[in-house]
Amino acid sequence: MKRQTLMVLMMVMLCGVGSFAADPFEFIPNQRPAGEPLAKLPGGIPSTEGKVTLFADYARAVKGQDVDVYLINRSDRDIVLGSQDGDVYLKLETRKEDGSWVRVQPHAFSWCGNSYGRMKVKKDCFCKINGHQPKEGKPATIRFRLYMQGRLDLATDAGEGLVSEKEAEQAATDVLAVEKGSFEFVRDIATGARTIVNTMDHNKDMQEIAIMALGSGRFPKEKVEPLLDEIGRRFPGKLADVTYARSRLIEKDLKK
Structure with a gap:
């Protein structure tokens, strides 16, 4: 195995991303906290008591600009997200004709182990994440989904947005x-x-x-x-x- 690839795979294991993702509900001390109290959640953003939810605010989105996506932790414990340079692997998807969803936002992994870390979202808190939108693209039905977060398999509601054909090809x-x-x-x-x-x-x-x-x-x-x-x-x-x-x-x- 090439030395560079092996180094990246080892960092993936250590940092808890990919197939080695850590339990997002596992307590890990000294993680960087993120998010704000639920009292600061903007009006009209729904959440479910006792659960971790993901909501895309399409109503306030501007065409060609990122969509505000809210990760809301109303579970009974803190959660820990794997991240890369601040990216928690929230990816744009589009719905195909058969009703299934496909990722259309590509991802570039970093060769540097220092890029990988974890972010803690405390219970009864939320954090706002940028949901990617290309500057130009074709109108489509879209959603956003968290990747590489172990058991925390979450996707937003569906809405209307843009999909770049070039980015979709890269993502494939x-x-x-x-x-x-x-x-x-x-x-x-x-x-x-x-x-x-x-x-x-x-x-x-x-x-x-x-x-x-x-x-x-x-x-x-x-x-x-x-x-x-x-x-x-x-x-x-x-x-x-x-x-x-x-x-x-x-x-x-x-x-x-």
Whole structure:
């Protein structure tokens, strides 16, 4: 495995993002607090008692400008969000014709470990996050969703906004697309049946990224293990990546 990629993967594990996301309800001391008391929440922003919710304020949005998105913590405990340079991985999605949602905002991972951290949102507090909108794009039905936050899988209500075709194409081939992609998508890249080009950051070996994703624990072991055997046989240069993916699977089993 390339030294630079290995360094980034190690920082991902240490910082609790990606497939290694920490429990967002876990108490971790000395986290940077964020947010304001619920009493300061603007009028018309709904929230649900006992829950963590995400709301996009489309009513006050201006075309071509970011949408105000409110993360509201009315649970009984503080929550901790993984972040990268202040970005908590809130991403723009659009609804497809079949009713499913697809991410259309690309993500560039940082090569520097100092970029990654955690942000604590105290109970009975909220924080406002910028929901990305391109300066130009096609009108579409959109929403915003938190990525890479472990069990905290939240999306906003739907609204009308803009989607950039170029950004959508980049989002379909970035590292996050592989990290969160379907088994078939990841399998095809890991086995070389499909090639994609990531233009967003320093991670250029997408086969390597896909092999790491196979070790994430997201997919059934009975599908992954024979596939890793096949990749190891066909691509001797990827044996180190295959070994590391296997070690991740073993680590997941030990934690069960």
